[in-house]
Amino acid sequence: MLIEFKGKSVLVVGAAFDIGREIAASFAENGARVHACDLLADEVENIAGSHGEGCVSAGFCDVTCEDSVRETVQAAAGETGVDILIYVAGGVAGQSKTPIEDVTLEQWKTVVDRNLTGLFLFAKYLVPIMKKQGKGRIITISSRAGLATSLTGVQAYCAAKHAQNGLVMQLGQELAPYNITVNAVAPGFLRSSPATRKQWDGYTQEFRDAFAARLVGGRIGKPEDIASAVMFLASDQAEWISGQILPVMGGPL
Numbered sequence: 001m002l003i004e005f006k007g008k009s010v011l012v013v014g015a016a017f018d019i020g021r022e023i024a025a026s027f028a029e030n031g032a033r034v035h036a037c038d039l040l041a042d043e044v045e046n047i048a049g050s051h052g053e054g055c056v057s058a059g060f061c062d063v064t065c066e067d068s069v070r071e072t073v074q075a076a077a078g079e080t081g082v083d084i085l086i087y088v089a090g091g092v093a094g095q096s097k098t099p100i101e102d103v104t105l106e107q108w109k110t111v112v113d114r115n116l117t118g119l120f121l122f123a124k125y126l127v128p129i130m131k132k133q134g135k136g137r138i139i140t141i142s143s144r145a146g147l148a149t150s151l152t153g154v155q156a157y158c159a160a161k162h163a164q165n166g167l168v169m170q171l172g173q174e175l176a177p178y179n180i181t182v183n184a185v186a187p188g189f190l191r192s193s194p195a196t197r198k199q200w201d202g203y204t205q206e207f208r209d210a211f212a213a214r215l216v217g218g219r220i221g222k223p224e225d226i227a228s229a230v231m232f233l234a235s236d237q238a239e240w241i242s243g244q245i246l247p248v249m250g251g252p253l
């Protein structure tokens with residue numbers, strides 16, 4: 001099975017850290033023209049340029065701002081459209097386990113906006129373009145926290161990832177007649193960003209060893225594991241898969 005994206009236009013939203021970067025670079029290495037964006041635009045610049053037969057361009061986007069999302073979609077679509085959207089932005093926004101009575105509304109909204117509302121906004125502005133094209137792919141990075149509970153203990157994160165999965169299923173149904181598939185990849189824990197490296201460093205060695213030992217290969221996940229699953233769902237070979245949540249966590253839930 002040969003998976004390639006020659007001539008395809010891919011928009012990767014949330015590409016500052018390892019998961020988004022790896023996804024952007026992997027699509028480019030397999031021939032795509034990738035536009036990668038993030039709130040931390042300078043971090044995305046690190047992967048801008050040629051990768052094999054493809055290339056990555058970098059830009060700014062705030063997924064919580066409707067104008068910014070609209071402008072990002074317009075810029076990425078240009079004259080050639082966007083074939084594939086990968087929505088990676090999210091995370092816990094620096095928050096940690098807090099009793100529910102002490103969580104502020106602002107904290108709650110920040111996490112929900114990054115993980116859920118941003119995906120809604122990108123779908124809202126990109127779907128009309130994909131409908132005109134007669135096809136499209138939307139893939140979001142959900143989480144194990146969207147299928148069970150979150151190791152972080154952050155209620156808004158768990159709730160937003162569950163809601164993200166619901167949006168994926170609903171849009172999968174709504175957009176199937178337009179040849180647009182909508183799916184999610186749900187990773188288990190990865191040391192892929194400053195926040196998750198800090199989280200991992202906060203665990204005891206005993207916990208870390210036991211955590212890794214129960215997973216395939218006796219190791220925690222790598223960004224490449226996530227990028228491979230994303231590329232499969234974006235490939236021609238996955239054209240009849242939609243509304244699905246694919247867990248990529250080195251084992252069952």
Ligand SMILES: NC(=O)c1ccc[n+]([C@@H]2O[C@H](COP(=O)([O-])OP(=O)(O)OC[C@H]3O[C@@H](n4cnc5c(N)ncnc54)[C@H](O)[C@@H]3O)[C@@H](O)[C@H]2O)c1
Pocket residue numbers: 013014015016017018019020037038039040061062063064088089090091092114141142143144145186187188189190191192193194195196
């Ligand atoms: N690392 C893990 O263990 C893990 C596990 C499951 C799911 N995930 C999910 O994978 C994705 C990537 O996670 P990560 O750990 O690499 O990084 P992260 O969770 O720290 O951040 C994700 C990305 O979103 C960007 N972002 C945040 N707010 C934004 C905004 N308003 N506008 C634009 N971009 C914004 C960040 O700059 C970052 O690049 C996230 O959606 C996360 O929830 C991560």
